[in-house]
Amino acid sequence: MDHDMLRQIQARRSFLGRSMTGMGSLALGMLLKGKLNANPRPEFADDFFTGMPPKCKRVIHLCMAGGPSHLETLDYKAKLAELDGQPMPKSITEGQQIAQLQGQRNSLKILGPQHAFSKCGQSGQSISDILPHTQSIADEICIVRSLHTDQINHDPAHTLMNTGTSIPGRPSMGSWLLYGLGSETQELPGYVVLTSAGGGQAQPIASRQWHSGFLPSKFQGVELRSKGEPVLYVKNPAGVDRPRQKDVLSAIEQLNQIRMGNDFDPEIKTKISQYELAFRMQTSVPELADISDEPQHILDLYGTEGADGSFAANCLLARRLAERGVRFIQLYHRGWDHHGGIKDGIKFTANLVDQASAALVKDLKQRGMLDDTLVIWGGEFGRTPMAQGNGRDHHIKGFSCWMAGGGIQPGMAYGGTDDFGYAAVDKPFHVHDLHATMLHQFGIDHTKLTYRYRGRDFRLTDVAGNVVHEILA
Numbered sequence: 073m074d075h076d077m078l079r080q081i082q083a084r085r086s087f088l089g090r091s092m093t094g095m096g097s098l099a100l101g102m103l104l105k106g107k108l109n110a111n112p113r114p115e116f117a118d119d120f121f122t123g124m125p126p127k128c129k130r131v132i133h134l135c136m137a138g139g140p141s142h143l144e145t146l147d148y149k150a151k152l153a154e155l156d157g158q159p160m161p162k163s164i165t166e167g168q169q170i171a172q173l174q175g176q177r178n179s180l181k182i183l184g185p186q187h188a189f190s191k192c193g194q195s196g197q198s199i200s201d202i203l204p205h206t207q208s209i210a211d212e213i214c215i216v217r218s219l220h221t222d223q224i225n226h227d228p229a230h231t232l233m234n235t236g237t238s239i240p241g242r243p244s245m246g247s248w249l250l251y252g253l254g255s256e257t258q259e260l261p262g263y264v265v266l267t268s269a270g271g272g273q274a275q276p277i278a279s280r281q282w283h284s285g286f287l288p289s290k291f292q293g294v295e296l297r298s299k300g301e302p303v304l305y306v307k308n309p310a311g312v313d314r315p316r317q318k319d320v321l322s323a324i325e326q327l328n329q330i331r332m333g334n335d336f337d338p339e340i341k342t343k344i345s346q347y348e349l350a351f352r353m354q355t356s357v358p359e360l361a362d363i364s365d366e367p368q369h370i371l372d373l374y375g376t377e378g379a380d381g382s383f384a385a386n387c388l389l390a391r392r393l394a395e396r397g398v399r400f401i402q403l404y405h406r407g408w409d410h411h412g413g414i415k416d417g418i419k420f421t422a423n424l425v426d427q428a429s430a431a432l433v434k435d436l437k438q439r440g441m442l443d444d445t446l447v448i449w450g451g452e453f454g455r456t457p458m459a460q461g462n463g464r465d466h467h468i469k470g471f472s473c474w475m476a477g478g479g480i481q482p483g484m485a486y487g488g489t490d491d492f493g494y495a496a497v498d499k500p501f502h503v504h505d506l507h508a509t510m511l512h513q514f515g516i517d518h519t520k521l522t523y524r525y526r527g528r529d530f531r532l533t534d535v536a537g538n539v540v541h542e543i544l545a
Contacts, residue, residue: 119520120252126515127479127545129256129444131249132390132401134429137230138275138408139471141455141464143493144418145200146472147217148189151491152457156184160458164494171224171466172411173458182492183459186415195483202422205430206474211483212433212442213474214543218487218496221453221468221503226275226409229452229468234281236507236532243285243523245507246400248532250291252521253514257397259356261294264393264401266386268298271407271421282402286525293402298389299381303357360392374431384428391435394445408451412463433476446478446513448506457492470496473506479513481545504537512539 143149160180173180188201193210206213223229228238235242243251246263255262265282282293296302363371363378366388371377376384383405390401405425410417429449436442454471455464470489476482487499508518511532518537522529 120517120522121515122512122517124515126513127444128446128477128510128513130394130399130401131246131446131448131478131510132394132432133403134387134425134432134447134449135230135233135402135404136408136425136449136451137277137404137406138226138272138410138451139229139453139455139466140408140421140451141410141414141418142217142470142472142489143185143455143457143464144187144414145203145422146198146215146474147470147489147493148185148198148200149457149489149491149493152182152493153184155182158182160492164490164492165458169224169468170456170458173456173460173465180458182457183414183462183464187419193483197483197485200422202419203426205427209430209433209476212437213476213482214480215472215474215485216487216501216506216543217470217472217485217489218499218501219450219454219471219473219503219506220496220500221471224453224466224468226452226466227278229466230277230281233452233503235285236504236534236537240280241283241285242530243287243291243532244282244293245510245532246282246293246402247284247287247291248521249400249511249514251287251523252511252516253399255397255399259352260360260393260396260398262397262399263291263293264398265293265295265404266298266389266402267295267404267406268381268383268386268424269406270383270424272417273409273411274406275409277404277406286530287523293400296389298379298386300379301357302361302389303353356396360389360396363388363392370435373435375427382428383425384431387428387432391432391439391441394436394441395439410455410463411465412461414455414463417463436477442477444478446480446510447476448510449474457494467494469494475543479545481543484543486540486543499540499542501540502536504533505540507532508537508539509543513544 143152158181160182165180189198190201190207191197192199192207195211197210197213197215199207199210221229221232223232223238231240232238234244236245250262263282267277279295282295284292361379366378374384374388376382376388378385378388383403386403390403393401407421407424433442433447436445436447450473451471454467456467458465470493487496487501489495490497511518511521518531518533518539522531
């Protein structure tokens with residue numbers, strides 16, 4: 073195809089693009105949404121590295137969307153059990169931000185723990201009995217009991233947890249990692265998201281939670297389907313073989329190169345990489361989804377036969393993604409918003425995620441991958457010590473998460489809330505501290521990983537955040 077013919081095709085394509093938005097390009101955009109193929113370590117990387125050897129290569133974030141109650145999972149409070157049903161001391165809640173309970177300050181009642189806890193492992197970690205499989209990995213995890221956040225409603229709290237700010241439109245933490253370190257795979261996106269639901273109110277999760285914000289769109293997360301084929305239309309249609317598809321790809325790339333030479337738009341380069349990644353995904357995605365090579369004991373470990381839309385199936389897929397070099401993997405399970413019926417509701421939801429969460433840690437360890445894979449389990453906030461009927465309201469002053477691998481000290485608890493489980497009083501651990509510590513494990517100084525936008529240097533931790541060295545191995 074000569075140069076003049078390419079320019080004629082470009083003119084026709086430009087017309088179609090302006091008049092019909094280019095249906096073929098739109099279809100591919102829906103498939104990939106501006107995603108990343110492998111990119112090398114940035115030239116400016118030395119500017120933000122700490123100089124310390126990185127302990128971590130990848131993150132698997134198990135996001136318990138809806139706000140799991142720390143008081144029924146990871147933070148037992150004997151005082152609550154003792155005072156169950158009694159009025160909540162006004163000295164604790166006076167002037168504090170509360171969600172739906174805001175107008176009921178004079179009638180707030182304490183709700184004791186709804187499930188028993190046990191001391192687990194050689195470390196003696198205190199973990200709820202509704203999480204028996206998590207109890208079995210007590211010596212592998214670090215439980216942080218002093219988390220706190222700034223946002224009391226789901227969407228802004230998720231936004232803060234993912235992007236370091238409640239302001240929509242900022243880059244997600246996965247995008248920041250790809251921007252700083254690039255991807256280790258050329259066959260799959262470097263940032264992948266999977267979702268599941270069940271067990272309670274399934275609050276919606278906006279796709280902007282894994283968006284690249286003002287970073288180039290190649291750093292955006294890719295949502296894969298958790299049931300059936302992970303990506304629709306990744307296979308060639310009937311009559312189109314791989315050589316023909318490659319020929320089409322080459323022609324489109326030439327057109328885009330001409331356009332890039334005229335417009336100097338960096339997003340055109342991203343589009344070129346999208347097409348190339350899509351071509352490679354025609355082989356890599358079916359191989360990823362084919363779990364016929366997984367032995368039965370591994371399927372039994374996770375509690376799934378795979379590709380059924382469950383959190384368990386997603387955890388198995390997360391391990392397969394990690395093996396293939398995906399940098400940041402995020403699994404959302406929506407079903408933790410227990411404003412009522414928390415005793416039975418949280419037990420049911422916990423049962424949907426407990427076995428697979430623990431299985432992921434065990435599986436990574438037995439494959440020698442846990443040392444350089446950081447697993448994070450937790451929600452966007454916790455729940456109130458005060459009753460909301462027979463449930464609990466949103467709570468931001470103190471809640472819990474656990475971390476494993478990636479150079480995190482195993483078999484320990486860090487920080488704590490007061491006797492009511494209300495506020496983080498011992499070694500408070502803000503969301504910014506979580507982000508700073510995570511980046512540190514990749515050898516990144518969170519204060520130096522910045523991107524200049526509209527006259528300001530932005531970063532994941534905004535103007536805050538401290539690396540919490542006490543939880544590092």
